Amino acid sequence: MERTGAAAVIIGNEVLTAKVHDLNGPHLIKRLREVGIPLHSVETVLDDVDAIVDAVARARRKARYVFTSGGIGPTHDDVTVRAVALAMGRNVVRLQEMLDLIMSRATEERPVTAEGLRLADAPEGAVLLPQADMWFPVLTVDDIFLLPGVPQLFRMQLETVLARLSGSPVAVSCLYLRLGESDIAAVLDRVALDMPHVAIGSYPEFDTDKDYRVKVTVESAQRGPVDDALTRILTGLPEGAVVRRE
């Protein structure tokens, strides 16, 4: 199977125990969509080596790019580097380039501790991507990007990564309908079956303040198939079904 698009693994005890809201998953989803890299899945797991190994290995089997968030500091709960190495069947090594960076930042007041040096640990073969306004580079190995969990750092590092990748934006159109899902299902069925390269989504709205009952989305890599599918859906719907289109 060809590996395409991206997958994300959020390493987050603090998310799953409701101590913080995950901001990194939603931000990654938004940015990948903007640059046109399709996303297979976002999985939030505990800070547990086995759970991370399993999630990263699976992400890697389907996706070309894997993003992890969190677990890359110097404390006992930072196990992402070890887990990514295990998922790839590689050793953990100490990167000289990163050691040099850490040492260069040491001061008499804040000497380097043995634990501080753990920041230089990486899966064998890892590469550091320098960042414009930040001393800490992006740690990456074979298109796996190990980003930090702290949201402001995650965002900066993500931009460094995205600047190196290329995607292709998606063509999308929406129909807002005054019929219910059961009434339009037969039409959508037919078009979805005939046009497998167009993704058709159907989203019911139960808020009676809204002027529509179902939103239908039609998307594809190209504009042509989207317009074709739209025409076919509109032809199949009874007159007056459409509130508006976007």
Add this chain to the structure above:
Amino acid sequence: MERTGAAAVIIGNEVLTAKVHDLNGPHLIKRLREVGIPLHSVETVLDDVDAIVDAVARARRKARYVFTSGGIGPTHDDVTVRAVALAMGRNVVRLQEMLDLIMSRATEERPVTAEGLRLADAPEGAVLLPQADMWFPVLTVDDIFLLPGVPQLFRMQLETVLARLSGSPVAVSCLYLRLGESDIAAVLDRVALDMPHVAIGSYPEFDTDKDYRVKVTVESAQRGPVDDALTRILTGLPEGAVVRRE
């Protein structure tokens, strides 16, 4: 392996393509924490049968309770029932009880369509949990709860489910420290290693407006071990390290 706690599978093309923010995952996380049911993972996948089967089967291997969100309407993209049945090795059957409910709601103006009857499809062995203020019951099979993706419906159905489960709230304490993670890692290491039944989290803060540099969380099923771990951490830290505790 004993199956404990919960796991969630969010079925969400619309989430992964940034059309909507997922509200159900965060809400589920918060409510499970409040009632004291530990959560292993939240996985957001595409509306794809294979992806859902895989995610549900994995969730079921580790968790006693599995919650799915989305994909249970009458349209072509609603494949959750089929995927859950496949993950359990069961057939899809049409539930008479649900058929009766659907038929009882039909009117001359809004007759039942063939596609509308799909709402009565369920994995073999499924049970319907009645809900107080809603005609649509909760669909459940063997502690898998198939909840709708629409947030207001998800929330109502979740409460129906949670009223039947029992959890045990967690004891938790926090320390806010003026030291960095590298400076406290050795102390946390020791306590974490000695007390495996206490979960110790370390979360750096890089916003310089805040009065602390690291937040440490200590939690366990019982208050006693939390207090013991806190005492050990405080003893290990240099004087003046603590900004405050909660």
